[in-house]
Every structure is written in C-alpha cells, then in structure tokens.
Amino acid sequence: MMLLACLFFSLMDAVMKRLAGEFPAIQVTALRALSSLPLILIYVHWRGAWPSLWRIRWPLHLFRVGLGVAMLTLFAYALKHLPLTEAYALFYISPLAIAALSIPFLGEKVSRASWIAIVVGLIGVLVVLKPGGKGLVSLAGLAVLASALCYACSAITVRLLSRTDSSESMVWWVMFGVAVIASAMAAPDWVPVGLKHGWLLLALAVTGFIGQLTITEAFKLAPAATVTPFEYSALAWGLGIDLLFWQTVPEVRVFVGAAIIVASGIYLARHEAKGVEAEHP
Secondary structure (H helix, E strand, O other): OHHHHHHHHHHHHHHHHHHHOOOOHHHHHHHHHHHHHHHHHHHHHHHOOOHHHOOOOHHHHHHHHHHHHHHHHHHHHHHHHOOHHHHHHHHOOHHHHHHHHHHHHHOOOOOHHHHHHHHHHHHHHHHHHOOOOOOOOOHHHHHHHHHHHHHHHHHHHHHHHOOOOOHHHHHHHHHHHHHHHHHHHHHHHOOOOOHHHHHHHHHHHHHHHHHHHHHHHHHHHOOHHHHHHHHHHHHHHHHHHHHHHHOOOOOHHHHHHHHHHHHHHHHHHHHHHHHHHHHOO
16 A cells, blocks of 8 residues: 555656646645645545534644645755655655654654664765755755655644544645645746646646555554555655656665665664554553
C-alpha cells in the first residue's frame, strides 16, 4: 500500500510540475485543491461523516490551512525549477523536522541518538544543496526546505487534531480552505484554464485521492516504523518519471545526499519504534 501511495503521489507531483510550467505557483496550489474537492465530498458521503465535519477545533484547522497553502505553493515553485528526484531528496528532511518539533509542541522527548540522526540528515541536505561555489544555494532548493518545514508543522498539527477531530474533517477542511485562500490569492493574475488542461486536472484529482487512500490504508495495516521506510521509494519513482518525461538525471551529489537523508530517516523511525516498544512491552 505504501509503495502504491508513493507511486500515485509521484504521479501527482509530475502533473503539478507540468502545470507549474504554465501557471503561477499559487494557481497550481488552487487547482490542486479545487480538483480534489468533488472526490473528497463523495468520500465523506460514503463514510457518512457529515456530522463530524463540524465538531472541530477551528483555530488549529485554520493554522493547518495556512500551512497547506504555503507548503503546496513553495513545492510547486520548486518543481518548476528542479527535477522530482532532487526535490524529493530535500523534502525528506521533514521526518527529522517532525522529530525536532515534537519537543516544544507535543512535549515529547528526543533521545541523543535521535538528535544525531537529525544532524546527520542536515548534513545530507547540505550535500544536496551544495552551499558553496558558483551560485551558492538555489532558491528552488530553499523553497523545498521551507515546504518540508510547513509539512512538518502540519504533521504536528494533525497529531494534535487527531485526539479530538475525525480524519474526514481534517482532509475536507484543509483542502476546502486551501482551495478558497489559494484561489483568492491567485485571482489577480489568474491564467485561463483551457480544455486541454482537463485531463491534467482529472489526473491531479485521481492520483492525489488514490494516494491519500492507499497511504491511510498502509498506516492501518502496519506500525508507522514498518511503513515509513517504504516512503522513500518515491525517490525511485521520481527518478523514473524524470527520465521518462523530462530526460533528466540528477547529479551524483543528489544521490549521495539523498542516501544520507534516507538512512538517517530510517534510523530515526526504527529507533523511535524501539523506544515505544520499551515503554509499552
């Protein structure tokens, strides 16, 4: 299920990259959210979850909407300038950021070994960015890191919301809020969407929706520590999509940095799982 989720999310990102070549990043964010709403409504109706949509903590949902707009817009901007593989390599700093942010926001303890994994992951980011020489750090690379930070903050918010709010409400309100806010922000410079873009918007909706369903199922079937390592398969999907559609291959430093980030992320997931087992044998 996790492998399928990564495949569909990679295909969704490929569509976003295609759209980012024709539309402003904020409009791509709006299109991403708008295209998802009909399928989410059908899903909510199928689950019979209408009453739960209103029993929510509004401040946290609004905060998550703001994070969603920033995350998608920054990532769409980065996809316009970077191969999928390089964008994914940088974005995978997010699990490490979640671990660090869990201390002040969730009151969780992070062990010394986990801090070492976080620092090692940051070294991998530096390898990918190559912050030296001509051009220094790219703006697109920094946009991915900022997007990953927004994602980490959103994940922390979800963990807080999951204590009281339904999963259907979290999915619906973030997409609805992003659709409204991003559309309003994109309106002054809105680029007309033609019939030729219809298949792209359909693909955007379907791949995102199936990706969400399969990732949810993956975490239902197995513990997070078992599922999380498979998330890094998106690097392979991204590489294949880059070769197939854009005939691009990242530099060697991207693979080296990605290997460091992935290794530290997998270690962190395994280490935290052992900690949980020790506390709850």
